[in-house]
Amino acid sequence: MPTRFTILERLLSLYSKGYRQRYGDQILQTLADMLDDQPKVTGRAKIWLKVGLDLPISIVCQNSLASGSNLMNDTPKYIKLGGLLAGIMLIPFSLAVIANTLDQAIYNETLYGSRLWDAPILKTWALILPGLALFVAMASYILYVATSGENKWFKRIIDLKHAWPVILTGLFALSVLFFVFFHDSAHCVTGNPVHEIQNWHQTWQCIGQR
């Protein structure tokens, strides 16, 4: 294929391997046919513009379908269940952040003055649920790696294709916990996040009092 398709070939590499092997050459040939059929420079420019919009959308769709297919067919049930459970446990935190942001935007409340901060459920959404989500995601992931066959454990550690539900939710839960512990509201006792975690009981009480 001529060098005019070099960029396109790179773009095609973003498709899943199976799809690329089956349809990659056909896509390039179709584009070559389109360009050969268009003698005008402006017409060719329009074709490139169209392909520039069409291919990225197609790549996203195709990869989503492939991920969905992998998830439905090849991914162990406990990974799906672990990812789902962890995801559900992170919903309250996400909703609370959104609600708190709205509260700040509408009533100009600070984090400490907001209604959410006073709610007794705060500790649950802020720490317990993300902590549980992280535990569930990590447990599923460790189980997935541990149940691999001989010498395949490293392959499973980096197997994003199948383990992405628990990796994604686990990373999100971890970032939530980091956010909570490093947020100034958590620096009640010593101001040092590491010491705060070490003295978690006092920190916990302090956050509750704020």
Place this chain on the structure above:
Amino acid sequence: MSKKYNQLPQVAFAILLALSLKPRHGYEIMKQVAEDSGGKIKLGPGALYTSIKQLNEQGLIEEVDADADSRRRYYRLSGLGKKMLGAELKYYETTVELARSRRVLTMEPGYAY
């Protein structure tokens, strides 16, 4: 009318219709779809092969045996594809007849009652 007779998305229907006369390769399908739809459906290569893959997986079209080295692969309707296209056309035919009998087609645009 059974539900399965109206399940083809617009692009899938257009591709099946384009393949109803003879086997075609990707660019021919694109041109035929544009022509059949009066230029309303213009597929890019990405969208085209996404649909071709789906139709192939659903068993509605099949690849014609061709030279393995050729970058142009020809596709044709499968038996199931012909059946689905026929059912879909029958559905549209019935719908258009119904619309004619109600004189909907001769109404002014936007006229509903």
